[in-house]
Amino acid sequence: MNDKIAIVTGAARGIGLATTSVLIEHGFCVAMVDRDEAELTVAAAALGPVHPFVADVSDPHAVTQMIDAVMHWGGQIDVLVNNAGVADFCPIEDTDFGRWRRVMATNLDGVYLCSLAALDGLKKSRGAIVNIASISGLRASTLRVAYGTSKAGVIHLTEQFAAEMGDYGIRVNCVAPGPVKTKLSIAVHSQDIIDAYHDAIPLNRYGSEREIAEVIGFLASPKASYVTGQTIAVDGGFESTGVGLPALRKAPENI
Numbered sequence: 231m232n233d234k235i236a237i238v239t240g241a242a243r244g245i246g247l248a249t250t251s252v253l254i255e256h257g258f259c260v261a262m263v264d265r266d267e268a269e270l271t272v273a274a275a276a277l278g279p280v281h282p283f284v285a286d287v288s289d290p291h292a293v294t295q296m297i298d299a300v301m302h303w304g305g306q307i308d309v310l311v312n313n314a315g316v317a318d319f320c321p322i323e324d325t326d327f328g329r330w331r332r333v334m335a336t337n338l339d340g341v342y343l344c345s346l347a348a349l350d351g352l353k354k355s356r357g358a359i360v361n362i363a364s365i366s367g368l369r370a371s372t373l374r375v376a377y378g379t380s381k382a383g384v385i386h387l388t389e390q391f392a393a394e395m396g397d398y399g400i401r402v403n404c405v406a407p408g409p410v411k412t413k414l415s416i417a418v419h420s421q422d423i424i425d426a427y428h429d430a431i432p433l434n435r436y437g438s439e440r441e442i443a444e445v446i447g448f449l450a451s452p453k454a455s456y457v458t459g460q461t462i463a464v465d466g467g468f469e470s471t472g473v474g475l476p477a478l479r480k481a482p483e484n485i
Contacts, residue, residue: 233279235304236450237261237297239287239344240314242269244412245362248443249311254278256447258309261300263287265314287314287340297347307351309450312341312384313362319373330376337380338387345391349400356399360449361388365408365465381406385461392459401458403449408465411436432467 236253240246241262250260250273259279264270265286274282281303285296300307315337318329341361352359366374367381385404392402409415409427415436419427428434445464448454463469 233257233259234308235259235261235306236309236311237263237300237307237348238311238313239263239340242266242273245407245410245439245442246313247273248439249313249446250277250280252443252447253450256451259304261304263296287344288335290343293343293347301351306355307348308355308357310344310348310352310359311446311450312344312359314340315362317377319377321373322375325375333376334380338383341384341387352400353398358400358450359391359402360446361404363404363406363461365406365463365469368406368463368469388461389459396458401454403457404461405442405445405449406461406463406465407437407442408463408468409436410442411438430468430471432471435466437464437466
């Protein structure tokens, strides 16, 4: 293949699927990676220049096999998007070590394993890595001791790789999504939760999967050729407002 090759993990749905579509528009052939074979097969069949690869990014052996398979298929690796993740929200007292490790294994170990395995290919192409963290990695919140800590680790891991891989021309950046309108969030967020998020977000709405994917696509492209080691919060301003003071925002005369 003469086209650029991108790997997107967690590509069967959500932000990963939206990112796949954006990268196709940018001229990439995309290796779609997911552990859900059934969902991945359906998603890949609906798209153009893609190939599905079933792998669990928390398994070192599976990651090595996946990277080898991608190299056999595409011959190169130009971009790696580490998007695969699990969300597990619960109180600290209910987060036993097994639960902690399940979150870390995918959200943090998976990013490290995929990045390390792809380095040889990325060195040859002087390519780019884009890691997907979360606003929960930039500031603490309730019920996110494992999830938030894993995403904070992804942010620091991004900086570590950027610091060492610059000599090879590899750019490494991170996207930290804020609240995003997905099938899952629609299903589990009550109207009170939605209203509270809207009050705390300056743009007064959830983001879309496509809006997150557009920023990922930018960081993967030559347009971001002098950008590395950065974390971009794509969150409608949520991180900049801290916890927010919606009552004051609604009544400026009281400030």
